[in-house]
Amino acid sequence: MEILLPDDHAYPRPDIPAQLVDGLNPPQREAVEYRGDALLIVAGAGSGKTRVLTHRIAGLIATREAWPSQILAITFTNKAAAEMRERVGQLLGDSVEGMWISTFHSACVRILRREAERFGYPQGFTIYDSADSKALMKRIVKSLEAESLGVTVPTALNRISSCKNELIDPDGFARKTDLTNPREQLILEIYRQYQRELQRNRAFDFDDLIAQTVWLFRAHPDIAALYQRRFRHILVDEYQDTNHAQYALIRELTRPVAAENVPLDTRIQLAADGSIPPASLTVVGDSDQSIYAFRGADIRNITEFERDFPGAKTILLEQNYRSTQTILDAANAVIGNNFDRRVKNLWTSAGSGKQIQGYAGRSAHDEAQFVADEIHRIHGTGVSYNDMAVFYRTNAQTRALEEILIRAAVPYRLIGGTKFYERAEVKDIVAYLMSIANPNDELSVRRIINSPKRGIGPASETTISNYAADNDMSFREALRQPDAMGFGLKIRNAVAELAAALDEAEASCNPQRPTGAVPVATMLERLIERIGYIEKLRATGNPQDDARADNVEEFVNVAKEYDKQNPSGNLVEFLTEVALVAAADDIDDESGVVSLMTLHTAKGLEYDTVFITGVEEQLLPHKMSADEPGGLAEERRLFYVGITRARKLLHLTMAMSRTQYGETAPSLPSRFLDEVPNELIDWKQSPAEVLSAPMMRGGGGYGGSSYGNSSYGGYGRGGGRGNSELGVARGSGLKQSFKPTRGNRTFDNQVTGKVKDNSALELASGDRVRHTDFGEGTVRAVLGVGTKRIAEVDFDTAGRKKLLIKIAPLEKC
């Protein structure tokens, strides 16, 4: 496609309001002002890319080069989208309203719902999350006895997911793969059945959302033209993490519109042949932060951008506005070990700042205790908990961290992990809503048919399913005719009642009804009331069920909040939002707590103080990456992402032994630690120190001495194999007995808090206490009330700690 205006005419644009370019450095400014078909902004970590993007958008609007509705901005998470919307809003006011600022997934859902009739789906089609896909796949794998050929549920899901990310449908797969291989044949059959089931349930999985949109555009050029005409300026953030399907989507959207698809009344300036020129494309990314290859992200999308979009302009942003030079030096040194990359060097004018803090614990709990102590110390210097974050490679690492943080009364929040929406009870309620929004979604109806318990077991379920198939109706429709299936009275009634409850709920959210649709939350509350979901949970007297009931109530609150934010919203939109929330989305900046998350979720975020934990061989780099091509380089980028999140103070910690699946094994410092220049790290306790003083006692090992004076190995008494003497306390429950305090403080084998309840313990300043791990000490202060009482204790050997009295293994002495 011809570029309409030659480069030197297009740039610079003098008419962009000064406040949009003032204060930008030269490359930033150029990135805001450049005009042309394609622009690649290579934005190093912390180089102000969000600022550039928002100002660029605002510039397009302010100069009247574009209407708000002609802007499509794609981000990686909803949170990033919300932030961008907010910041563009600050620059422009109400004009943001008409823009599409969203994730790939939400943008695609929006398109798919609009065009649903064109491919025979209801507008309220269901979106299956990974758990739903898994459940579906389980059934298929089982029915085909695929496991006997070594095709497990995760393998099958992975294969299909990569197919979709590559835009390969079952037929395409059949063409590409070696069908003489029975295993491949089996996977093809699984893929076929899986897609058939999705289709039958009128559902899409996550990967479908992108792939089906691309296929829709390719099959219906007129639909594609609609969006090609509409979006004149497309901006994509985190471009290095796009997969092939996402890339193809962008390509579809940036095609010129052929003359025959141009309506007569268009206000867009046409090319000479009557076609509409392609939309302008701006992508922002950093190949050093590409960490999603495992789910199909193709780094070549960014490295070959200039080839894909001839005439593209590239701008490099290397000045960092986030971190100290020390942190950047570490980051640069680490990433420099990846060859085959465009060299980029982050720099700052902010000064070198504090040294990186290193700590090698003897166990994961020891490591966690260091984290807890540091958090307290730093909080004491006036840093808010909000501004601190703890990162780890695998979710399994949270256990030890949580145990210690709870005990140490550090307020924290887990980001991601077992998410709220993945809890069984919440999924149940969502399944109710999906059943209502999409009656064809058999999977969801089946999920809730006996939840809460109604006495409808697997046998009855199969009967209904068969009846539905025989009579050519949906599963949900069949529920309305329980009399025809030869059930006993009890089951008949139960089924009829469920059908009626669903029908009533469905009717209440129909906008066509005389009194109008009822808000989502109201409908939901009535439904829960009618089926007695919460009531039945509360009745069991089981505290876990109580917690479940709380979660359901919390979900109702989510619905209420949604209604408040979206007065004209509806059930389908609510479900869309629920289906597409990501881990990073629920970070609340005001919550006043420390954030815990995986290195992956940390991408795009920043904190004053950062802890990267578990910097060990086998963990970071993770052992699974070893035999994947490019695996090590990706792990390194992950570490790099973690480092560059820190603004002022970075901690790198590890444990010299780690317990996994109940087995404790020694661990080695990560090779990445060697890549950080020595002089940048201040080891509070180095791996060597741990090894040379293996039998430390009391608080000697960490904490206490490690902060000042230190005396490693000084009085380490031989004898006692680490935890052998701990055999005691384990299950014994109450009062946590007296365990010899001289033990070294490995926490392995330690009970976690649930078994004991110290809430009755009364402490006052000056009391002498004994702690299972820290030995004896003097209470300095007691803060808080009730179950949240915190004791600040000066331990004789372990230093000063804050402890949550309720669950600390603490007693008076």
Place this chain on the structure above:
DNA sequence: CACCCAACAATTTTT
């Protein structure tokens, strides 16, 4: 049909 227990497997990162 619901519940309990025993055996068993599985453990990277996530839109």
Place this chain on the structure above:
DNA sequence: TTGTTGGGTG
């Protein structure tokens, strides 16, 4: 170590 699945019993 944890969670899940399967079989057997009430």
